Amino acid sequence: MVVSRSLFDEVMVPNYAPAQIIPVKGEGSRLWDQAGKEYIDFAGGIAVNCLGHCHPALVGALKTQADKLWHLSNVLTNEPALLLAKALVDHTFAEKVYFANSGAEANEAALKLARRYAKDKYGEHKDQIIAFKQGFHGRTFFTVTVGGQPAYSDGFGPKPEGIEHAEFNNLDSLRALINANTCAVMVEPMQGEGGVMPATAEFIKGVRELCDANNALLIFDEVQTGVGRTGELYAYMAYGVTPDILTTAKALGGGFPIGAMLTTTEIAKHLVVGTHGSTYGGNPLACAVALAAVTTVNTPEVLNGVTHKAELFKRELQRINDKYQLFSEIRGMGLLIGAVLNADYAGKARDIMLAGAEHGVMTLVAGMNVVRFAPSLVIPDADIVAGMARLEQAIAQIAAPTAKQA
Structure with a gap:
């Protein structure tokens, strides 16, 4: 059977609009499509492929585990899950770990834990969750509502209640919303989907102080910034501010689906037996690969x-901008970089992404005006x-047509 892009339109739900090319092989920072055309990958599966494609450490871990054990129910635990949890505890603020399959699921768990913690400790009234406009926390109905982009949450009927949105990097905006009924504030140290916008140190410090003053938990969504992306194992480490709960996914598995929620013993004890769960969370294959990814990334050489x-x-x-004058700003942290288009090129981020693919380089967008880059953390300089x-x-x-118009 010939597998072509048209087969997608025939058999797949149309919630995506993938490119016409279909990659069939990857190695390091390079991809090849069905026709054998080569691409340099600056997209990294949207900050997922932290070690590129088919990294030997990840391939080896997967092959070794594949011959041992694939799946168990949560009636049993398994060695790869325990070893990965121990590694995460040893190298972060956390004392307890919960495994899921994705960033959305990790965030769902974090939000449910925050609500349960507040209910148990303070009462039913303390249920308000505050997040930030232009934030992104996943596609479950709860997480997409917490995310500050209505375009993703509108159109599905009544939304979960008790959720408010402040302005990112604006402490006064948060100060106006937070109160004794706030159970948690969820924030990305750097908004990814929202335009590759880093939080200022002053903002993050202020969020922590406001949470403490209102007995609210601070949740860091590090799904996109975690596992070395910013040059630290997790971005919170560079801010000198410790969250109460942290979520991680994407790069955690280096391309194998896995997510995790990290927290303290005191907070974790409120998720008693039966309050939350996941059929595949803690899967031995996923945890074995993730342990290899974390171990490989968490070295001075890589970071x-x-x-x-x-x-x-x-x-x-x-250098490119000096020649073509199309970016108003180049921002980000580590290898999550956003090139912001100026007014002359407003709305052309996707055009640049598509033209890049034509010329053999894969990039991303973060909205209509930001070209986003999230390559392998070990991409060769060459x-x-x-x-x-x-x-x-x-x-x-x-740029050429614009120059001609000028």
Whole structure:
């Protein structure tokens, strides 16, 4: 049977609009499609493939575990899950870990835990959750409502209640909403889908102080920023602010689906037996791969390398911008980078992404005006330079008509 893009339209629910190309092989920071065309991957599966494609450590962990044990119910535990939980506890603030299959599920667990904790400790009235406009926390009905983008949550009937949205990086906005009924504040240290917007240190510190003053839990959504993406194992470490609950997914499995919620013993004890669960959470295959990913990433060589590679990325983007004048700002933390289009190129982020694919480089968007980059944390410098050369060709294609109009 010939597998083509048209088969997607025939058999798949139309909630996605994937590109026409179908990759069939990946190695390191390179991909190849059905026709054998090569691409340099600056997208990383949206910050998922933290070690690129088919990294030997991850492949080896998967193959080894595949010959041992694939799945157990949560009536039993398993060695890979316990070893991964121990690694996460040893290298973060956390004392307890809950495993899920995705970032949305990890966030769902975090929000349910926050509500349960507040109910048990303070009473039914303390149920308000505050998040931030332009935030993104997943696609379950609870998490998509907490996320601050109505376009994702509208159109599905009545939404979960008790949720408010403040302005990101605006403490006064949060101060106006938080009160004795607030059970938790959920925030991304850097908004990914919301435009690759880092939180300021002052903002994060202020959020922590407001949570403490109102007996509210602070939840860090590190689904996109976690596992080395910012140059720290988790982004909270650079802020000097410790959350009460942290969620992690995406890069945690290096491409294998897994999510986790991290918290303290005192908070975790409120999820007693039967209050929450997941059929596949803690799956031995996923946990074995994730342990290999965390172990490989959490080294000075890789984490320091993220900082160096991020500087090279930004230098190359600035070099392109000096020539074509299309970005108003290049921002981000580590290897989650956003190039913000200026007024002359407003709305053309997707055009640049599509032109990039034509020229053999894969990028992302974060809204209509931000070109997003989330490559492998170990992408070779040579691949960064080569990929930027291809991106420049794509940008020249987009910029040329504008230049002619001028």
